[in-house]
Amino acid sequence: MSIKHFSGFEVIRAAMEVEKNGHRFYSDMAQWAVNPTVKELFAMLAQDEVEHLRRLKGLEAKYADGAFFENEEEFLPYLQRFRDSEIFPSAESLAGVIGSPDLDQQALDLAIEAEEKFAAYFRTAAENARMADGKEAFGWLAGEEERHAEILKERKQQINE
Numbered sequence: 254m255s256i257k258h259f260s261g262f263e264v265i266r267a268a269m270e271v272e273k274n275g276h277r278f279y280s281d282m283a284q285w286a287v288n289p290t291v292k293e294l295f296a297m298l299a300q301d302e303v304e305h306l307r308r309l310k311g312l313e314a315k316y317a318d319g320a321f322f323e324n325e326e327e328f329l330p331y332l333q334r335f336r337d338s339e340i341f342p343s344a345e346s347l348a349g350v351i352g353s354p355d356l357d358q359q360a361l362d363l364a365i366e367a368e369e370k371f372a373a374y375f376r377t378a379a380e381n382a383r384m385a386d387g388k389e390a391f392g393w394l395a396g397e398e399e400r401h402a403e404i405l406k407e408r409k410q411q412i413n414e
Contacts, residue, residue, distance in 0.1 A: 265309050282295040305394060
């Protein structure tokens, strides 16, 4: 089932799970990164994910009326995929990166890929939102994730020069 079939509330709940995973991913990478610039970047992105989660929580109540898991049997597995590793790397993927001599480069690549996937997710959510404030919020979040991807790409290029 695609995002187009879920209510705004369900999309927000899925997005909240991804933001939580993003915070966890960036916090972990900030601890394990070797390069101080990469550490600082991941710490900043972890904080951004907290702000995104706060904004989503603010929207949750607006979408709750009449939209609470209309397709629960289909939505809960969808939500579980986000919780597990739909966008941010799984624990297994991270385990391979953590012991690598090029940890920073691999972590940056994983982060860029995740941010681009998440931006696409939010673009789709914005296109399909039924309420104007949902369109606006999802559009803002897509822009934030695109901004993250660009920052990550720029820093990666700077580090490789």
